Amino acid sequence: MKQRDSAPTMKDVAREAGVALGTVSKVFNDIPVGEDYRKRVEEAARRLGYQVNSYARGLKTNRTCSAALILPDITHPFFSALAQGVCSALAARGYRTILSITAYDRSAEQKCIQMVQQNKVDGIIGLTYNPELEIDPRLPYVSIDRYFSPSVPCVASDNFGGGQLAAEKLLELGCTRPLFLRIGSRVPGESDKRGDGFESAFRQRGMACAALRLNDEDGLAPFRDFLAGHMDGGRLAFDGIFCVNDALAVRVRDFLTELGLRVPEDVQLIGFDGLRHFATGDLYCSTIVQPVGRLAETSVDLLLREDRSNLPSLVCLPVTYAAGGTTKE
Amino acid sequence: MKQRDSAPTMKDVAREAGVALGTVSKVFNDIPVGEDYRKRVEEAARRLGYQVNSYARGLKTNRTCSAALILPDITHPFFSALAQGVCSALAARGYRTILSITAYDRSAEQKCIQMVQQNKVDGIIGLTYNPELEIDPRLPYVSIDRYFSPSVPCVASDNFGGGQLAAEKLLELGCTRPLFLRIGSRVPGESDKRGDGFESAFRQRGMACAALRLNDEDGLAPFRDFLAGHMDGGRLAFDGIFCVNDALAVRVRDFLTELGLRVPEDVQLIGFDGLRHFATGDLYCSTIVQPVGRLAETSVDLLLREDRSNLPSLVCLPVTYAAGGTTKE
DNA sequence: TAACGAATATGTAACGTTTCATATCGAAAA
């Protein structure tokens, strides 16, 4: 008696159904086949518990129905939301997600890309920091939030517009002494445009705008010192602060409280991202919210688009303002 | 002139290096080979930019160096931390992670498992809710936090011990009127033991312990009503509350504040999970912290263990207590 | 010098698919 310890193959199904190998293949590829044949094959496959071997298929077709998602850190709520969106959007189109985490390490990013290339994924969606990544032009690549070159499509929020929006909101709410605070990596990225948009909006109205831009390695202490240094008789030199992201806004709010200032009565504060508290669903602060879901879907659309001849090099998605307690409205 | 639009294969490398196909294979599998041959092959591979095709390899060897991770929702900070840990642990051992998200949908869980089985992963790590999942016994499976059967290893925190620990802490801090609050899915899981441990600790000391256990679909309102119903002249009938997780603890804290109670002066509150604020890194509340990193590593260890003959059916990992502002210490 | 054996390179046969050229079958046209 034949031992059946390994999974059944198409050959087994063909024998069981009494049809040819090619016919079985057609059935599993939705290629027209006589109704009676199709039934016989499906029956036999069910009896045997047959499942197609996607490695054999991938070898033959050079298509694997899988895409890689490269992220710096899935622990951050923005990235995890993005991951969720990308994973769902891929799944909805029959694609698997191969997840790689780089921990913000540029050489890890390069290694991920190589590993993932070798694994013959059909494409890569990457949110990376290494500005000189080498990516195989044969392999579809979509970059999130980081512009590489005209030939690599980049999907991002409308960062510039978001900065403008923050400025307009603060003006609307009566602010006249704005400040922009930024912390981030040393490499230039799309999120730099947030401050540009903010400052530009004030400049257009003939108003000056203060700013302090730091890098990750500087830590947060300089922000506290800066704020403390701009106190004058219990009053802060600024009445509206725009922070490059919600994480910074949350910390800055603490600093302001420490200085005896009330938010939003004395100073109004706007962040960027639109993160929500995991338990209550509340915003952490007033903020410019990024369209995470659309970011994810758009990336997948672009990655899987059949016609890869004229893709956009940058797609900016609209952001919105949401009040979250650190502004008067 | 030959067009080289498709990736180079071992055959190309063999020709370029002037050696046999098998020799190239040996080089890429770390099988001993003459030093000069190895050099020639490596040179040739570099010149051609050769990378092994893991689909062909997977087809031949039936090993794919990839594992699936099935989670209900990667947006929740506990799950995302787990995902990060599993992904890193797998990567450290040369394995890719295929991520599947089920959105707590039991039929989606089953579908994920099938899809992933068909993709010939080497194993599955799953955190699922469907108690009657059908999993192919040929395929290594490790369950996190959910016990299936003796033959499916389950990795979990020491939930019972964590409940006891919470009880001991509250006693230590002077509580005499304990309450246990639980919200969760209807299916029995390891986390049910939290309440058991908590109550058992009080019972052992001859003390009674109140409890309210609800399911997800009940929502949180009943908790508020329950608490409000146990107020007597500005005083709550309980002075120490243990919540089944941090998310609930955070909400309960809000309810208590609404009722005019001070935390921790009037009531002390302990959660479970050990989640931290994404921006500040602070705990949301006093809590029993789960060893997320070890949970992930242990799962991977178990999944990839060579000898699969006598695996444990349940591994419980130790939890710790951490004060986070909702207890007196 | 011949014969042997250890070590290692070679080449071929799978692995489970898809694809394509060929064979088969019926029905319609002559």
Place this chain on the structure above:
DNA sequence: TTTTCGATATGAAACGTTACATATTCGTTA
């Protein structure tokens, strides 16, 4: 009845590897 044609089933070749049986090489021993 014979021919032709369209439709569709068949079977073999190929995808890029690994593994195994065979061939080759070279240092040792008789």
